Amino acid sequence: MVLLSGGIDSATCLAIAKVDGYHLNALTFHYHQRHAVEIEAAKRVARAAGVARHMVLDLPLGQIGGSALTSDMEVPKDAKLESLGNRIPVTYVPARNTIFLSFAMAWAEVLGAADIFIGVNALDYSGYPDCRPEYIEAFEKTANLGTKKTVEGELMIRIHTPLITLTKAQIIRRGVELGLDYSVTHSCYDPDPAGRACGRCDSCLLRRKGFLEAGVPDPTSYYDSR
């Protein structure tokens, strides 16, 4: 089971799970993110990879708030690239990965799926706490203590993080090797009504830098790149 947002990281994660021979199921969340257009990207990515099932779940994270991604707070633009990762930005969504992984854990139990893939990475990222290895390990332990099948010994859940030590450029190069078409992915936090990327939010900046450093042409159409 692959957590699939529709961005570069989760699409690459899915491609890695595929080449590693896993039977693919994908899980995507509509959490009232301002860039809900990424769900369409996730559907395109899932279709292209030939996943068996792709579930999209609607979660009321907007009711909880606390993030620029789920409220009217402004999305920061034109950050200095070297400062990304030093401070946790306002696009941080409280407990997002814990919520996402807990649903993955539930569906994994129903399907009898032992392997959950999540495209977190601890380099070239936005400084989110729930992307770090120690967090992932703690969640994995919780999952194995918290379901019927894991406690009864029928299932041992493993959380795979194949991108965790890669830079964005390395991720992109790996995806290109695997034949991934990044033009179907979406990263931008603040797309225009047509779904085009802004080119200036943290997520766009990391994406653009990744393609540049990977030496791969960026297939994204930006409405406001400077």
Place this chain on the structure above:
Amino acid sequence: MVLLSGGIDSATCLAIAKVDGYHLNALTFHYHQRHAVEIEAAKRVARAAGVARHMVLDLPLGQIGGSALTSDMEVPKDAKLESLGNRIPVTYVPARNTIFLSFAMAWAEVLGAADIFIGVNALDYSGYPDCRPEYIEAFEKTANLGTKKTVEGELMIRIHTPLITLTKAQIIRRGVELGLDYSVTHSCYDPDPAGRACGRCDSCLLRRKGFLEAGVPDPTSYYDSR
């Protein structure tokens, strides 16, 4: 913050948090449980306790399935009381407490609330794996590694389980001492259209046994008690 289902345990948990002097927020989930009538009970309990805020979140657990509580599977009746807790029953909902606690963790971060109360108990329960102390400890660790405020040292989340070593009778006696009116609570997994309890599902059996052993008159109206 108190996770409030509207049953005996969570209502008692709320009463304990109140007498302990906490500022009260309550969190309830509509997860397409067949006994969604418990949400009305949760609202009555929250109102009676005077909670500051009571959030009800809608979660798509029915889409994931795997439980008699969120699907058309039949709810077991007339189980032998002494066998409850020996096997995990079909009313088990995959990863339910992990999902609930992950939303509590998110809202706790937004509110700056350090204390999360959950009415799990490891005695007189239905054998659910996510009610055990080792599970709760693992989740607490995950929570403290997984949010901005906990990682930055602004918040240390503590999961309180004041009922974990109590029997149902002890829980009821504690609630009665605290002036709790259990007639506003709801336990039954299989209520009739009027919201009355069946009297025969595991949850009703534990409730009835609890009142009996506590020597407290059971205020519940059952439509099918034998």
